[in-house]
Amino acid sequence: MADLSAVAPLAGTLADAIENVVSRVPATREAVSSKPGTAARALARKSATRAAALSGALALPPGIFGMLTVLPDLIAIWRIQAQMVADISGLYGKEVELTRAHMVYCLFRHATSQLARDVAVRAGERLVIRQLSGGALKSVLTSVGMSVTQRVAGTAASRWIPVVGAAAVAGYAYYDTLQVAKTAIGLLETPELALSA
Numbered sequence: 001m002a003d004l005s006a007v008a009p010l011a012g013t014l015a016d017a018i019e020n021v022v023s024r025v026p027a028t029r030e031a032v033s034s035k036p037g038t039a040a041r042a043l044a045r046k047s048a049t050r051a052a053a054l055s056g057a058l059a060l061p062p063g064i065f066g067m068l069t070v071l072p073d074l075i076a077i078w079r080i081q082a083q084m085v086a087d088i089s090g091l092y093g094k095e096v097e098l099t100r101a102h103m104v105y106c107l108f109r110h111a112t113s114q115l116a117r118d119v120a121v122r123a124g125e126r127l128v129i130r131q132l133s134g135g136a137l138k139s140v141l142t143s144v145g146m147s148v149t150q151r152v153a154g155t156a157a158s159r160w161i162p163v164v165g166a167a168a169v170a171g172y173a174y175y176d177t178l179q180v181a182k183t184a185i186g187l188l189e190t191p192e193l194a195l196s197a
Contacts, residue, residue, distance in 0.1 A: 017071065021078045022103045028090025029083070036091040037185065043091070044181030047084040051077050051177040056170030060163075077173055081107055081180045088181065092188040106187060110179040 033039040058073040085106045089095045 013071070014074070017075050018078065018104075018108075021075065021082055022100050022107070025098050025100060025103055026083045026086040028086045028095040030087040030090035032093040033091040036088075036093075037189070039091045040088045040181065040185050040188075043084060043087055044178055044185075047080055047181065048174045048177035051080045052170040052174035054080070055173035056166045059166040059169035073169075077176070078107060081177055084177065084181060085184045088184045089188060094188055102187065106184040107180055109183045110176075 030039070030043070054076055055073050058069040058076070061069060082103055085103060086095060086098060089098045
């Protein structure tokens with residue numbers, strides 16, 4: 001396990017990058033669908049392919065140049081995923097109800113189990129996403145930043161092997177984007193999107 005003091009500066013940078021990505025919820029580009037689940041899964045595959053292509057291309061430069069592409073790669077992938085979540089919410093007709101807290105939950109729930117406990121509560125059939133204050137959101141994003149930093153540190157070696165590393169990074173971006181879509185679809189198919197005070 002990585003020494004937390006060694007990864008803390010990068011985690012702070014990642015938390016700031018995440019906060020920048022979720023600072024506004026993108027407008028949906030999709031109209032309400034009569035079959036939102038089917039349309040959402042098709043959109044998820046399209047977004048995952050786009051994320052994989054971008055991430056794979058950014059991972060092609062070898063060595064130190066490849067390491068310099070890590071943060072831009074993550075930010076670009078998160079932006080693709082954020083737009084995908086907004087578009088999926090449009091397919092379900094719930095774009096007005098989508099908040100920053102929903103976006104954080106969808107983008108990072110699969111990456112850190114602590115996030116699920118900090119942001120979401122199951123109340124019977126409903127999944128309640130807590131409305132987070134600025135300080136609480138910053139704390140959650142720092143936690144996510146630490147988790148992402150440790151994951152990036154564990155996979156950084158792939159950036160030193162140009163073609164094989166790029167394929168691995170692209171594969172993970174594809175998988176990660178599908179996980180974000182799965183979370184968004186699951187959230188949007190709950191009986192009611194709900195916020196707690």
